[in-house]
Amino acid sequence: MSDAATSATEHYTIKQRITMGVNRYEISRSGADFVPTELIAFAQQKRMKLKEEVFFYEDDSKQKVLFSFKARNVMDINSVVDVYDEAHQELGTFQKDFGKSLLNSTWYLTVADLPKLTAREASTGKAIARRFGVPLVYNFVFTNEEGVEVATVNRKFGVRDLYKVTVEDTRYDERVVLAMMVALDALQDR
Numbered sequence: 144m145s146d147a148a149t150s151a152t153e154h155y156t157i158k159q160r161i162t163m164g165v166n167r168y169e170i171s172r173s174g175a176d177f178v179p180t181e182l183i184a185f186a187q188q189k190r191m192k193l194k195e196e197v198f199f200y201e202d203d204s205k206q207k208v209l210f211s212f213k214a215r216n217v218m219d220i221n222s223v224v225d226v227y228d229e230a231h232q233e234l235g236t237f238q239k240d241f242g243k244s245l246l247n248s249t250w251y252l253t254v255a256d257l258p259k260l261t262a263r264e265a266s267t268g269k270a271i272a273r274r275f276g277v278p279l280v281y282n283f284v285f286t287n288e289e290g291v292e293v294a295t296v297n298r299k300f301g302v303r304d305l306y307k308v309t310v311e312d313t314r315y316d317e318r319v320v321l322a323m324m325v326a327l328d329a330l331q332d333r
Contacts, residue, residue: 151313155183157306157324165189167326170199177307184209184321188329195224195330199322202332210234210318212326224330225327226322235319239327248281248331252323254315258288262323283327287312296324304328 153172156179160167168186184199195214201207208229216222220241226234235254236296243249243263247270250262264270265282273279285294293312299305308324310317 148207153310153313155308155321155324157308157321157328158288159304159306159328161303164169166329167203168328170205170321170325195222197217197322197325197329199318199325210236210322212322224318224322224326226319228318234316237319237323239330246274248283250283250323250327252285252315252319254319257314260285260287260293262294262296262317262327281331294320296327298328 152175154175154177156171156177157162158169158171160169162297168190170181170184170186172181172183173179182202185201185203185205186197186199188195188197194217196211198205198211199209201209210226212224212226213296214222214224223236223238225236228234233250236253237250237252238248240251247267248264252260252262262283262285265284269279269281273281280298280300282298283296284292285296287293293303294308294310297307299307304323310320
């Protein structure tokens, strides 16, 4: 890990709740054992929107927006997705690389002056098998420009999908990182 990275490691769990017409996500801070310790956001995505947009709330009452993300273009396979704070000020972006994603899903995350991160499915073999309809879980590894691993997302199938997230380089705005983690579920198969 680079010297500029902080030494603290953050762990999160993201639980998906599927309901009619809406995907919902509970995002919690957790310990290294991935037992949730603190609910930090509740996200909701309406399905079948032309321009993807997800709001992250303080809780499921949806009274207070904490942050959000929105695609810049309508149904663009390489669209940049902007992440905004509660005052709609841009925090960072992420984008799927359509060409590289044909074999192995590849995304990029950008925050201010920090190095761009690349997220790829951890197993190219599983990624290719999934393209042929094999129902396999997908895990992602985030690396910095030097190829050093800085975060992971491990998906666990169940009645509700569960994601275990580890972030080793905590310089990146937590809201942008968590927005992209939700997008890996909400937008992955588009």
